[in-house]
Structures are given as structure tokens and as C-alpha cells.
Amino acid sequence: MKYWQRCKLLLVLSGLTLSLHAETSSSPARWDASWISLPSADRAGYGVYLFRKQFDLTNYSGPFVIHCSADNGYRLYVNGKFVAMGPAKSDLSNWYYETIDIGPFLKYGVNTLAAEVVNFGEFKPRSQFSHATGLLVQGNTAKEAAIINTGTTWKGMEDASVTVWPVSTSGFYGAYPGDSIISQYKFWGWEQPGYDDSKWEKAVVTGPVALQGNSSQNWRLLAPREVNALMMEKRRFVQLKENGEVKPSGRFLEGVQPLTIPAKQKISLLFDAGEQTAGFPELLISGGLDANINLTYLPDYTGVTTLQDYIRPDGASRRTFIPTGYRTFRYIQVDIATNKAPLTIHDYCYQDTRNLLTDRSAFAASPGLDTLWKAARHLALAGAQDNLYEDTYTEQLQYISSARIHGQAIAAFTGDLQLFRQAIWLADQSRIPEGLIRDRYPSDDRVVSVSSSLQWIGALQDYLMWKADRQFAKQLYPGVKQVIGWYEKYADANGIANANMPYRNEAPAGTCAYQYLLALRQAAQIAGFCEQPSDSAGYTKTADRLRETLYQQLFNQDKGLFTSASGREVSRYVTALAVLAQAVPPKQIKSVIQHMLAEKPAPDETLYEKYFIGRAVMESGFTEQSMNELQPIQAMLEQHHPAFFRSGASMVNLWLLGITAGIQPASYGYRTVLIAPEPGNLSAVQATMVHPDGNTMGVDLQFRNNRVKGKVNLPFGVTGKFRWRGKEITLHGGPQEVSL
Secondary structure (H helix, E strand, O other): OHHHHHHHEEEEOOOEEOOOOOOOOOOOOOOOEEEEEOOOOOOOOOEEEEEEEEEEEEOOOOOEEEEEEEOEEEEEOOOEEEEEEOOOOOOOOEEEEEEEEOOHHHHHHEEEEEEEEOOHHHHOOOOOOOOOEEEEEEEOOOOOOOHHOOOOOOOEOOOOEEEEEEEEEEEOOOOOOOOEEEEEHHOOOOOOOOOOOOOEOOOOEEEEEEEEEOOOOOOEEEOOOOOOOOOOOEEEEEEEEEOOOOOOOOOOOOOOOOOEEOOOOEEEEEEEEEEEEEEEEEEEEEEEEOOEEEEEEEEOOOOOEEEEEEEEEEOOEEEOOOOOOOOEEEEEEEEEEOOOOOOEEEEEEEEEEEEEEOOEEEEEEOHHHHHHHHHHHHHHHOOOOOOOOOOOOOOOOOOOHHHHHHHHHHHHHOOOOOOHHHHHHHHOOOOOOOOOOEEEEOOOOOOOOHHHHHHHHHHHHHHHHHOHHHHHHHHHHHHHHHHHHHHHHEEEOOOEEOOOOOOOOOHHHOOOOOOOOHHHHHHHHHHHHHHOOOHHHHHHHHHHHHHHHHHHHHOOOOEEEEEEOOOHHHHHHHHHHHOOOOOOOOHHHHHHHHHHOOOOOOOOOOOHHHHHHHHHHHHHOOOOOOOHHHHHHHHHHOOOHHHHOOOHHHHHHHHHHHHHOOOOOOOOHHHHEOOOOOOOOOOOOEEEEEEEHHHOEEEEEEEOEEEEEEEEOOOOOEEEEEEEEEEEEEEEEEEEEEOO
């Protein structure tokens, strides 16, 4: 990634867009800053720490570029203005730093750089690795370094006003804890230039910088951020419901008319963002000494987790409260109990936070499908943060199985493959000594399964269909061989996982076998692309041998479908895997697809599994009746089912683009395409997506009397075929008319 992309920070605050650029090298001339902390800081425990550095600028102009990181995380201010936060999530061997040009925020004379550093300690998110509490700021040039580098010239203080407000849940929770804020203990104005820090502690050096690829006792190896910066956009709640005697004015939500709650009153306010979102709410209040304010964050579904922040005001004027970690919500319930003094809420809004991506996609076919498209797209973009989060509310973790779907959807919306690439690479970094990868990463646990490791090979294959990156493929190819080799050690001669296979995690033997068979097909293609023809031929030969024996053992002749194990019920998911793995005799493929679509889905069939069913339909070309598969998903959205609000829902977008509009890659790097629409009962379909080269491509088609006509637009240099009911025409780059 180009350096200016790394150092670009886009903030959309109060309607103002600030775009920062630097045009120098991507790393400093010399790493001579030190990691710092405070003498009183807990290395590993929970704590919020404030750091300041004042410096004088009298003859400096132009960019002022710094490189910044912290453990666990930081929020950076220049002369009182918020300019950045980070670092991006990774592990100790790949500890990211951000590159930022703070020049536009500096002034002639005395300046202040301030950073809030939070170590969540035992309450840290599951995705958070940690070595010890610390802050690092490095100037890009020797002149900048002499002014700004972290060391003993910095000052700091622990912010004891913030402690943990525990999360209540009966399920798994891996995201940020809640905050308890006692306002009277807060260092208000600490980030401002005029703040008196004369009594603050002198920072202590805790260690030197260590870079990725080097040996170090520090075990926190720095690497430049590999993905886009995060974007923060100020947004307002769209609706408010109140329960109490105090009635907000019509302009309260606009931030124009304040709301005052009298003394000795209780009120409950329910703020509605209109859709589930992720970011940082901002509450601006005055007065209300010793009132109790509880903020409860509610998703767009009924869940088993309660995430809250608690605030006790100090009675002063215009205090702003922002949580220490991401909050995901559709609704925020604000419960207020005033004490002897009234409380005034001047404003309540939120900073919608997501990866800096530009969505240029579109889809239009029918009101129901259009709503489904928009809902799934919104959730996919909201879940694109520093990583591709599967569940932004309860987990904020990146699973390779769902990142495979999520990453392709983001690529279709924006043409940007950075997050998809990073997910595949980080999964490779998670590899355990036995050769398998972890299910989710970054994550400080060891959740490993055979299925996820085999799916990782598929994720790499999918990525290469979008971007033919041979260097990246060759870098990861040894890991592909490791996964295949590991499975072979624990499978019988027919490719069936034996009962003692480690990390099988109770997955049915037949499911594992067909995941393995599909991985062999994908590994064969990857090996050929990596110029390993003998490996490619070997994988193909093994797959061809196994498909015969697996067919005999796992194909149910009566139902025309495959089972997950001998004697078990048929499985639509396993059947889809068999089709994709070329394990179905060619003459039977149409019948198998028809039976699969006619079979009633199992009650526990996931959107992840439905993604493979869609892929099997798409790649087989037998798409008739497939549109009915979207009806249960539409019902999930209408019923606010929790499963819809995970990244797997982006399979909807891939389905509508790949099957309904019919836009599919036909070769690595999307250099050739196949457009084979399946409209079902639709009379028209319009779809636009972004090609990996940055140009858009799409269709505008009308259907009548089993005929199709309309327009197709491909990027110049891309060729392909348009297929309709057994007929084909050749496509070229640029706009063109089609009629069949």
C-alpha cells in the first residue's frame, strides 16, 4: 500500500472533512523513540493513562509526520483536537503503528500532543494481544524526532475516573467492557494546550523499539498498518422515545434544543439510530451533580448480552463523555436519576466508525430484494473495521470462514481487497505447530478446527479469483501444503476423518471429507498458479481417486443427495460441497442441484452453509428455482433474527450479484467474466459492482417471455461470455447491448 494511504486519516466531524497526507517514506529515518509508561502504571492490569508533550515551533513549516502505537490502544489529540486512534488489531509479532501527518493541526509557538492510552487488562477484548501498558511516538525525520519522540520528556497521569462496568451475558462475549465514569475525578481539559501539568508524573522508558522480522526480548514487533485508516462520521439519532414526565422538544435530536431533567426525577430515553451501527456515542451534559446515568447499548435483535456504561456527573458545565471502546447498537437506552440538581443534556450523537472504504455498488430488482441488499450491505460495511468482524456486538472477532464471504462482499462494493488479504495473511500467522490455523485471529485463545484450516485454502483461492497476486500466493503456498499434509495423516484411504483426528471438534466425518476434497481441488489450482505442476497433478489425482469412494459411501440414491456420514440424514451443505469438489457425475449434476433446492433446509442451516449452496448453484449453471432460497433470509431480516446481524449475511449480496444479476469471475484476477443471470419471476435487474482494477461493471437487464435484453458494461481489457438459457454471446470491454 502506498504511504499516503497509510497516513491518510479522514475525519468527518461536525460536517467538516479533514484529509491528511504526507509524501515521504513509509518508515522513519531512524527508530530512536522509546516505549514509555508511568512509574505507577500496572503493566498488565486495567488502567487509563493520559500522556502529554508540549513543544515549541517557531521555524517549522510543511508536514509534521509521526508514527504512533500503544498497548492496548490510544486516542491522539493535537492542541485539543482529536486526530487519530489505533493501533489496528494484530498480534505481538506484527504490532501495527499508524503514520499520521499532524502538520495541519500545529500552530506557531507552543503546541501540545496528548494521548489517552487504555490497557483493558483482564477485561480486554478477545482480539487484543498485549505485552505491557505503553505509548510510542516516533518522528519521521531527525528534526521531528528531536521534538516529539516519546521518552522522559513526556508527562503522564493515571485517569482514575474510569473503571470497568462489567458486561452481563449468558453467552460468549469477546468485545470491549463497559465504562464506569466518576466525573469528579476526571482531568477535564487535559488534552488542551493551556492545561497545567506541572504536578504530573515524569514518564519512564520501558523498552526500545523492535521491528518485525527481528529478534527481540520486547516481543512486540512493529509493522506499518496494512489497511486503510478508520473513518469517523458524526451522525444523529433518527428517533427518540421517552418514558417519564419530561418531554424532549422536537429539535432536541438535532442538537439545537437542550433537554433539562429536574432534580429528583427519573427518566428513560430510548434513542434509535435507525439501523445497527458501530462507533463512539458522545454525550454532552451540564449540571446533574451526583446523578446516575446508565447507557444500555441494544442491538437490532433480542440478545442475551447487556452492555452498559455508567456516568456520575460532577455538576460542572458542558462535559463530554465518550466510551473507551467501540459500541455497537441500534438503540441506546438512557436511564437517568437526578439527585439534588437538575441535569441538562445539550446533545447526544455518535461517531459512526468503519474502515475508510468507498461503496460504489448498486442493486435494484424488487422492493423486497432491494431492502435485503441494503440491509446486508450496511452490516458488511459496518463490520469492516481494522479487521472483518463477524459479530460487531458480542464478539468483534475475525473468523476466516466468515471473512472469506465478508471480504468478497467488500471487494464487490468497493474494489478494495486489503481487509480480505489481511484476513488470509493473519490466519496464516495464527498457525499452530501442528500446521493448522486458528478459527479466529487476531485472538488470544487457541480455537482450532480442521474445517477452518481447509476453508482457509478456499479463502486464498477466492482471493486469487479477485486478484491474481502470484507473490502473495507463493508466500502462503507452504501453508496450503501443511494443511493438506496434516489431514492426510489422520484420514483413512478413502479420505474419511478417523475418530481420533485432533481438532475435528465433532464435525461429521463426511463433512470433513468433502471439505478436504474441495480443498484438494483448490490446492491444485493454487499449486499450478504458484508454478508447482507436480503438486498440482498430485492433488488432482488424489481428488479424482477419493471422489469415487466417497460417492459410494455418502450418496443417498433414494433422495439424490449426499449425507454428512454413513447412515445419517442427507445434507444440503455437504451436497453443495460435493458439487463444488467435482464429486458428482456430470450427468447427475442437474438432478442433484434440483434435489438440493427442493429439500427442506435443516433448522440449524446457517447463512455460511447457504453461501456454499449458492456457490454450487452458480458454478453448476443450474440456477432455476434458486431465487426461492432468499425467502427465508428475507424472513430473518423482517423478524430481526440474530443470525442475520452477522457478517455471513453478506452472502446475500454475493448471491444477488453472482446469481440474480449473474456476474461471476471466470479466471484469476477477474480478467474474464461470465454473466449468467437468473431473475426468477423478476422483470428487470440492475446491478453495479466494482472490478478489482477499480472500474465499475454491471448489468441493466429486462426479462420477458423467456427472453433477455439490455445493457452490459465491463472494464476495458476484460472479456467474457453472456449466457442465457443455453445460448452464449461474447462480451468485450466497455458498454454493449445484449439480446437473447
